Amino acid sequence: MSNDDLKKRRVIGPDGIEFEVNPMEDYFCTERPHPESPANRILEKFFNWARSESVWILGYGTGCGAIEMRPLMTPRFDAYRFGIQWRPTPRQANLLMVSGYLSVKTLKRVIRSYEQMQNPKFVMALGSCTINGGMYWDSYNTINRLDHYLPVDVYVAGCMPRPESILAGLEELKKRIRAGKGEGANAYIENLDWYKANQKKIIKDWDMPDYNW
Amino acid sequence: MTFHWMQLVYALVSLFIVLNVGLIIQGIVRKIGARLGRRHGIRWYQLYLDLFKNYAMRSAVSHGIMFYLGPVFRLSGGIGLFLFMPVIYGSVWFQNFSGSGDLILLTYFIFFGTLGMALGAGESGHPYSAIGITRGLSQTTAAEIPLILAIIAIAVQYQTLSVTDIVAAQQGGILNWTLFTNPLATIAALLGFLGSMMRSPFDVVMAPQEIPVGPPTEFHSNFLAVLQTNRAIFPMAKTILYVNLFFGGATNWPVLIIKVFLLYMWPVFIGVAFPRFRVDQSIRWFLRIPTLIGILAILFI
Known part of the structure; x- marks a missing residue:
C-alpha cells in the first residue's frame, strides 16, 4: 500500500x-486512545498478581533473538511452568517480546502490533541491539534505542541473551507488574505525541492512522 | 414439573462446581500431557490465572453487536446444555431444570454455541476467524451425525426423550448401562464425541500452528474470558451428558467426577496418539464408520 x-x-x-x-x-x-485508569487498590493488587502469573507473549522474532525463544518454550527451559505462554495474535497477548535489532521497515510492523494489544501491556526488549544498537549501532537502516519508540518495561542485555537470562528478565517483569509499575500502556498513550514524533522521524512512508486500534 | 425459586440457587451452585471441576480437570490433563513430554508444563491452576487475567484486562475493542454476542451465545450454549440435564441422579439439589427440557433441546444446545460464534467471528472481519469458523461448523455438523443417530437409537430403546428417565432406566447395576444394553449406539456416540472436544485429530479448527487460533483470533480481553469460561463448562456439560446417556449417570459427586474424568481422557488418549486430520478428511471419516455404526445401532435395538 x-x-x-x-x-x-x-x-x-x-x-x-x-x-x-x-x-x-x-x-x-x-480516534485518539485514552489512558485506562486502574481498578481500586485492593482489586488492582489481585489483578496485578494474576497478570504477573499469566503472561501471554507475542513474539516479535526479529534479528537473531527469535532463535533463543525456541529452547525457552520447549522442554529444556520450559517457560510454561512460570505461567508464560505464547499467543499467535496481538489481540490476546500482554507481552510484546522484541527479540533484536529493528530496521526501519520492521519498526512500523512492531508499532502496529504493539498498538493492537490491549491495556495493560508490557514490552520486553532482548539483546544489546534494542538497548543501544549493538553491533548495528552505525547502520543506515536500524534504530538504536527502542525506548524512544515504545515504552520498554524490561531490557535483557546480551548478544544474544541466553534463555536463562530471558527467564531472569521475565521474573523481573513479574516483579514490576506485581509492584504496579507495569503501566507502559498508559505511559505510551499519555506521551503519545512524543512517541509519534520519534516514530515519524524514522518511518518516512507513514501509511497508517496515528494509532492502530 | 413446578418451578421453585430455590431451584435457581441449586442450579447456580452446580454451575459453580462444574466450572471449577472443568478448570481443574483441564489443568491436570495439560499437566499430564506435559509430563509425558518430559516437561513440567503449566501449573494445574494456571487456567484460573488466565481467566482472572483476561477478566481484568482494562480495554477491549468491539466490532459490533454480533461480535459482542458471539461469546455470549457460546457461553449460553454451554450453560444451557448443562442446566437442562440432571447432574446427580436422585438429588434434589443437582437436578437442575432437567424436567423442562429433553434430549432434542440438549442436542440443539450442543450446536447453538458454534452457530453463535459463527456470527460473532464473521463480524470481526478477520479472515482467519471466518476460515476457522467455516471449518468448525462443517466438522461439528459431521460429528453430530453419529451422535444424533445414537440418540435416536437410545430414545427408541428407552421409549423416552427425557434424560432423567434414561438415567433411571440404567440404575441397578453396571450391566444396565447403555454401554452394555446398546453397545453400538455407545460406540457411535463416543466416536462422535471425539469431534467436538477440540483435540487431535479433530482440532484443525483451533490449530495454533496452522491458522492462528481459528475462530477466536479477534476475541480478546473479556470476550476471550467468556469463551474460556465456556471452554471449562461446555466439555464438562457434554461429558456429563454422555455419562448420563451411556454410563449410568451418577448418584453422587465423587462417582460423577471419576466417570467424567475417565470419559474426558478418551479424546485425550486419541489426541496424543493420532495426528491431525484436515477438515475434509475428518468429515469423510465421520460420515463413514461412525455413521454406519449409528445406523446399525438403530437397526439392532
Missing part, C-alpha cells in the same frame, strides 16, 4: 456508480 492509496478520491464501482472513498475514515479508526 502506498500513500496515494490512502488519499480521498472518487472511484467508479463495478455497477457504474461513482462514489467517494476516504480510506483513512472508511477502513481505520482514527
